[in-house]
Amino acid sequence: MTETERLALASLLYQLADDDFLYAYRGSEWLGLAPHIEEDVASSSIAQDSMGHAAMYYQLLEEIGEGKADALAHVRLAHERKNSVLVERVNGPGYYMENPEYDWAYAVVRNYCYTLAKKVRIDSLKKSSYTPLAALAVKVNMELYYHLLHWQTWFTQLYQSTETARQKMDAALERVLADFGDLFDYGEASELIDEMRLIEGQGILLDRWYQALTPVLVDLNVTLPEMKMTYNGRNGEHSPDLNDALSTLGEVYLLDQSAVW
Amino acid sequence: MTETFYQEFEVFSKRTPNAAFTHQFSLLAPNKEMALLMAQENFMRREPVVDIWVVKRADIRGMTPDEKLMLQRLDNKDYRTTKGYGYLKKKWRHYEQQMLDEKEIMSWQGGDSK
Numbered sequence: 001m002t003e004t005e006r007l008a009l010a011s012l013l014y015q016l017a018d019d020d021f022l023y024a025y026r027g028s029e030w031l032g033l034a035p036h037i038e039e040d041v042a043s044s045s046i047a048q049d050s051m052g053h054a055a056m057y058y059q060l061l062e063e064i065g066e067g068k069a070d071a072l073a074h075v076r077l078a079h080e081r082k083n084s085v086l087v088e089r090v091n092g093p094g095y096y097m098e099n100p101e102y103d104w105a106y107a108v109v110r111n112y113c114y115t116l117a118k119k120v121r122i123d124s125l126k127k128s129s130y131t132p133l134a135a136l137a138v139k140v141n142m143e144l145y146y147h148l149l150h151w152q153t154w155f156t157q158l159y160q161s162t163e164t165a166r167q168k169m170d171a172a173l174e175r176v177l178a179d180f181g182d183l184f185d186y187g188e189a190s191e192l193i194d195e196m197r198l199i200e201g202q203g204i205l206l207d208r209w210y211q212a213l214t215p216v217l218v219d220l221n222v223t224l225p226e227m228k229m230t231y232n233g234r235n236g237e238h239s240p241d242l243n244d245a246l247s248t249l250g251e252v253y254l255l256d257q258s259a260v261w
Numbered sequence: 262m263t264e265t266f267y268q269e270f271e272v273f274s275k276r277t278p279n280a281a282f283t284h285q286f287s288l289l290a291p292n293k294e295m296a297l298l299m300a301q302e303n304f305m306r307r308e309p310v311v312d313i314w315v316v317k318r319a320d321i322r323g324m325t326p327d328e329k330l331m332l333q334r335l336d337n338k339d340y341r342t343t344k345g346y347g348y349l350k351k352k353w354r355h356y357e358q359q360m361l362d363e364k365e366i367m368s369w370q371g372g373d374s375k
Binding site: 036037038039041042045046146149150153157 | 295298299
């Protein structure tokens with residue numbers, strides 16, 4: 001592997017790692033706040049699973065010489081992060097310790113749309129030319145069945161409940177799609193990522209995502225809003241929400257980076 | 262609406278394909294699909310299971326304290342059990358351990374062995 005190829009591989013791994021890392025972090029902020037106690041446990045458990053997936057990707061980055069996994073997760077600055085803007089967005093107004101007015105409809109729509117995209121990517125990664133990544137995808141896939149079923153059930157049930165719920169879901173879907181434009185983007189390294197056959201092309205995966213989502217939306221009589229991109233997270237462009245998240249999640253780690261845990 | 266939105270479900274699971282279903286816990290959920298999702302992550306996330314049932318508690322016909330009177334019985338049913346034949350095993354062991362000598366074998370022919 002040439003140095004340019006190694007960098008392209010690292011770029012893809014950062015995208016996958018940072019996606020699951022921020023997704024898990026936003027999920028964990030819901031702890032104690034979810035609509036009922038059983039869902040609180042279940043959704044927190046999914047967040048922990050996802051943190052485990054992020055850790056596996058950071059481990060692969062460590063193995064190709066990018067530095068220690070813990071540091072990769074905690075120390076990198078916002079402009080070095082390659083996650084989609086979708087997963088860095090706050091859960092709603094307020095702070096999880098203080099007056100959280102989190103939006104459950106947004107959580108359900110974001111988690112469903114993201115998990116469906118994650119499933120499409122994982123299925124493609126199972127055939128990656130980089131065998132450690134293909135092996136990782138097989139493992140992650142085992143837990144995705146439940147994650148996807150969980151969020152799809154919430155998604156369809158909330159859409160079918162009351163008129164208020166439907167309005168909130170519609171509003172959430174609009175916000176999620178407004179940030180979805182960079183999800184299947186591979187950023188600046190996309191040509192080489194494609195050439196190296198690390199994962200299939202953006203257009204193919206996006207099509208599969210639409211194909212999987214469309215029958216669910218048709219059943220619910222929902223029209224998919226327009227997909228947009230405000231920032232391209234894959235190139236390190238992010239909303240201010242990411243900075244706040246990083247300072248909170250890195251608070252303890254950054255106190256003393258040489259501490260032994 | 263709020264009074265009946267959440268319902269109580271009883272959760273059963275089994276550890277191996279051949280095991281019997283065991284009652285685990287109860288939980289609250291608005292319907293059985295959601296109950297199954299909650300059962301999985303709430304009770305099974307730390308131990309392997311091969312199957313889960315959720316049953317709405319309202320669908321279970323339980324017993325009232327009065328009805329439990331039907332469970333009363335006299336404790337004098339020894340004659341209905343095979344407990345009285347417990348000595349048979351010991352008797353068999355006794356015979357199996359006896360030496361098979363010529364005298365013993367000859368005795369089976371029913372002849373006079375004197």
